[in-house]
Amino acid sequence: MIPAPMIAAFNPPRRTLLGPGPSDVYPQVLAAQSKPTVGHLDPLFVAMMDELKQLLQYAFQTKNEMTLAISAPGSAGMEACFVNLVEPGEKVIVCRNGVFGERMRQNVERCGGIAVTVDNAWGEPVDPEAVAQALTQHPDARFLAFVHAETSTGALSDAKTLCALAKQHNCLSIVDAVTSLGGVELRVDDWGIDAIYSGSQKCLSCVPGLSPVSFSPAAVAKITQRKTPVQSWFLDQSLVMSYWSGGAKRAYHHTAPVNALYALHEALRIVAAEGLEQAWARHQAMHQELRAGLEQLDIQFVVAEPYRLPQLNAIYIPAGVDDAMTRSSLLQQFNLEIGAGLGALAGKAWRIGLMGYGARRENIALCLQALQQLQR
Amino acid sequence: MIPAPMIAAFNPPRRTLLGPGPSDVYPQVLAAQSKPTVGHLDPLFVAMMDELKQLLQYAFQTKNEMTLAISAPGSAGMEACFVNLVEPGEKVIVCRNGVFGERMRQNVERCGGIAVTVDNAWGEPVDPEAVAQALTQHPDARFLAFVHAETSTGALSDAKTLCALAKQHNCLSIVDAVTSLGGVELRVDDWGIDAIYSGSQKCLSCVPGLSPVSFSPAAVAKITQRKTPVQSWFLDQSLVMSYWSGGAKRAYHHTAPVNALYALHEALRIVAAEGLEQAWARHQAMHQELRAGLEQLDIQFVVAEPYRLPQLNAIYIPAGVDDAMTRSSLLQQFNLEIGAGLGALAGKAWRIGLMGYGARRENIALCLQALQQLQR
Structure with missing residues (x-):
């Protein structure tokens, strides 16, 4: 018999998931x-x-x-x-x-x-x-x-x-x-x-x-x-x-x-229960709030304004900022996940998701505060 | 807008799952x-x-x-x-x-x-x-x-x-x-x-x-x-x-x-933690216990003894017993699920699963008692 491995129970941390999905589950x-x-x-x-x-x-x-x-x-x-x-x-x-x-x-x-x-x-x-x-x-x-x-x-x-x-x-x-x-x-x-x-x-x-x-x-x-x-x-x-x-x-x-x-x-x-139209409006409102904060940090969006998804905010990584190290710090210091760039945008952009239960003011506040602290 | 349907929360009953799967989850x-x-x-x-x-x-x-x-x-x-x-x-x-x-x-x-x-x-x-x-x-x-x-x-x-x-x-x-x-x-x-x-x-x-x-x-x-x-x-x-x-x-x-x-x-x-060999032995032991009880009820197995799966017991529906009505009664009166026959055995056999967490003495006792009561 191949012996049984000794594996401890898995206890995931409580993250705030602001990546491209999975989003925070209700x-x-x-x-x-x-x-x-x-x-x-x-x-x-x-x-x-x-x-x-x-x-x-x-x-x-x-x-x-x-x-x-x-x-x-x-x-x-x-x-x-x-x-x-x-x-x-x-x-x-x-x-x-x-x-x-x-x-x-x-x-x-x-x-x-x-x-x-x-x-x-x-x-x-x-x-x-x-x-x-x-x-x-x-x-x-x-x-x-x-x-x-x-x-x-x-x-x-x-x-x-x-x-x-x-x-x-x-x-x-x-x-x-x-x-x-x-x-x-x-x-x-x-x-x-x-x-x-x-x-x-x-x-x-x-x-x-x-x-x-x-x-x-x-x-x-x-x-x-x-x-x-x-x-x-x-x-x-x-x-x-x-x-x-x-x-x-x-x-x-x-x-x-x-x-x-x-x-x-x-x-x-x-x-x-929320209603679809209300949910669409909430995603839009939260996006505007995130956008205002990112603009104060001089962070640029990948997508021109009329075509921007409120629930998925692709932003250029600020010059001089290390991509992987920053995302790792967000995860380790703030339990905050944001998404890496994918494909042609790998290493160039981050993706901040404000999806469903994740599209809440407290999450935006955390994200902006954490990004600001790491940029100092 | 197509209006939102009014749907109540789903509260499943606590069944004992002795069908062909899903089995009772730990x-x-x-x-x-x-x-x-x-x-x-x-x-x-x-x-x-x-x-x-x-x-x-x-x-x-x-x-x-x-x-x-x-x-x-x-x-x-x-x-x-x-x-x-x-x-x-x-x-x-x-x-x-x-x-x-x-x-x-x-x-x-x-x-x-x-x-x-x-x-x-x-x-x-x-x-x-x-x-x-x-x-x-x-x-x-x-x-x-x-x-x-x-x-x-x-x-x-x-x-x-x-x-x-x-x-x-x-x-x-x-x-x-x-x-x-x-x-x-x-x-x-x-x-x-x-x-x-x-x-x-x-x-x-x-x-x-x-x-x-x-x-x-x-x-x-x-x-x-x-x-x-x-x-x-x-x-x-x-x-x-x-x-x-x-x-x-x-x-x-x-x-x-x-x-x-x-x-x-x-x-x-x-x-x-249980160990595979112990799990195999438990399934076999539970099967023998179910088998002894079914034989007392004069119920016959579909598969000859040397090839019987301990975890899935296909048995012939006793003569004169209504298939669907009996399974429905087991579910409604005892919260007990057993499996219907599939394919060539549909209407002719039941399948009693004793799988994983389900392969326990209390489940066998419930199953035998319920079958006995319904046969009376």
């Missing part, structure tokens, strides 16, 4: 998550899942029947959208203005699709004119894919305009809302979004590990008419839906992550 | 899971993941470097093994003696492999002679895939013998250990298992949603030498490993399910 959500596990086919659990669907529909502002949480993180939600919708040989216009647009491209290619990229500089939003041009140049494109809120740069793109363009060109829209859901205006039905995925650990302030998704009737029709089976068994929505929408006759697909779903139910109840 | 595991969320790149979290790897290596009895937990349920662990190892056109011998062998076949086909099935009746173990014959008939086969402990029937197959056969025929072995890990003898290195996946919610008595996996050096070499990219971005182990094995330089792949990993760390600490 205490009520952590409490909900630790309630006793029940079976994933238990009638009481199944009834909770019906409620969860309603709460997700509210958060997404949609009446889409196929609205559920993928039992895995946002990256799996992204993959679920692409592998279910895109069939081999189909063309997808993919907008890239950060890490996650590029990840979309990789997903398209891994499911045999043809990706046509529309590039914008990091920190800029997706340019609707460039997208219109690409759609015109590629009349055989079936999909337009873009990131609503680029987590790697903090730039917000105009999802409403982009989805309208997709519709004009008979394309289905696939939208990454990992960082936008719950933090900025997002209206799936009004804007005509066809497939959307998000994450539990950003502006919903739930534990990480789940990916809310929603598919429009047009997207569902595309899935239903597939000529080839979905390459992923785990993410095949035609199978998953027999569990999520079966009512009393739910069929087993995989064992649902029961406790994580308790957590999501509670996090979405908090969103519903 | 209270310490639920407590560990609700500790404050930290960042997935926090140095303290990263150190916990190193410990988690050691604990997983112990549970699997392996020194495999590529030992980790997939951030999704066991079905995704199954898919991770197939999509990483099997390239289009490669042949896989797939043993089917229940639901999960058939799911393996579907996975093989969805990643473009050629599945050759070896069938045994439901309730029987995989027959090594039939496997040897298939391996001889298909010298071009690259893999042998089978289920160690069939959750749908309660039958245990001889993984040691089957893996030795695979090796003789230059095949890599892919083993489903979802229900076996922690419940019955399992030795990844001694038996020469090349790829193995399990679930958090069976004999580990952790919350559902994670899938421990391990890949042998030969399996890693096969992955490294792939000519085609892995079709799943989320499950691509060459990318995942840059996060799990990067040490201080861990690269971001996806946001780890931080709190669920706290739970798995604690569940595996409990396994290590």
Whole structure:
């Protein structure tokens, strides 16, 4: 026998999470998550899942029947959208203005699709004119894919305009809302979004590990008419839906992550109690407060003002300041996590998230005070 | 705006989970899971993941470097093994003696492999002679895939013998250990298992949603030498490993399910504290106690004695007893969940799980007493 390792219990410190996610989880959500596990086919659990669907529909502002949480993180939600919708040989216009647009491209290619990229500089939003041009140049494109809120740069793109363009060109829209859901205006039905995925650990302030998704009737029709089976068994929505929408006759697909779903139910109840519009306004107000403080410290934003995400503030690292050492000091001296730069912004920028439960004045005060002390 | 739904907090009852999983979660595991969320790149979290790897290596009895937990349920662990190892056109011998062998076949086909099935009746173990014959008939086969402990029937197959056969025929072995890990003898290195996946919610008595996996050096070499990219971005182990094995330089792949990993760390600490051999013996002893009680009630087992899984007892529903009504009464009157039959055994059998924390005398007493009262 290989002997048993001697490992002590893990006692995490209480951090303030102002990075790009996970964000600080609501205490009520952590409490909900630790309630006793029940079976994933238990009638009481199944009834909770019906409620969860309603709460997700509210958060997404949609009446889409196929609205559920993928039992895995946002990256799996992204993959679920692409592998279910895109069939081999189909063309997808993919907008890239950060890490996650590029990840979309990789997903398209891994499911045999043809990706046509529309590039914008990091920190800029997706340019609707460039997208219109690409759609015109590629009349055989079936999909337009873009990131609503680029987590790697903090730039917000105009999802409403982009989805309208997709519709004009008979394309289905696939939208990454990992960082936008719950933090900025997002209206799936009004804007005509066809497939959307998000994450539990950003502006919903739930534990990480789940990916809310929603598919429009047009997207569902595309899935239903597939000529080839979905390459992923785990993410095949035609199978998953027999569990999520079966009512009393739910069929087993995989064992649902029961406790994580308790957590999501509670996090979405908090969103519903606050109200989406109030939550959007709170994120904006907190962003303005952080911005005022950062400007006093002479810190510059990466993104121009009209496109700045309130919930994810990418700022340039001040000249002469050591990136890793400063973030490490924030963590060790203040139990404060801010995010490093990612991809093209690694070493050049920091990302300060004000997401969900994290978007509170006391957190902004701590962050500004800590940055000021470390700059002295 | 679509209005916010009014939904009350979810308060699950305290069930006794004696179905096929999820099993009753250790209270310490639920407590560990609700500790404050930290960042997935926090140095303290990263150190916990190193410990988690050691604990997983112990549970699997392996020194495999590529030992980790997939951030999704066991079905995704199954898919991770197939999509990483099997390239289009490669042949896989797939043993089917229940639901999960058939799911393996579907996975093989969805990643473009050629599945050759070896069938045994439901309730029987995989027959090594039939496997040897298939391996001889298909010298071009690259893999042998089978289920160690069939959750749908309660039958245990001889993984040691089957893996030795695979090796003789230059095949890599892919083993489903979802229900076996922690419940019955399992030795990844001694038996020469090349790829193995399990679930958090069976004999580990952790919350559902994670899938421990391990890949042998030969399996890693096969992955490294792939000519085609892995079709799943989320499950691509060459990318995942840059996060799990990067040490201080861990690269971001996806946001780890931080709190669920706290739970798995604690569940595996409990396994290590009890000792695997002691846990195997406890499951066997509890099975014998349940068996004696069921025999007194004249209830028959589906699986012949030498192949019975102690942790999953498939029994025939007594004549004249209503399946759904009885299970519903157990749930409503005794807060006791037992499992329905699955696939070919639906309506014919029940599945009584004695897994991990659930494998205790008080649970057996409750189950026998409740069944007896309902039969009167």
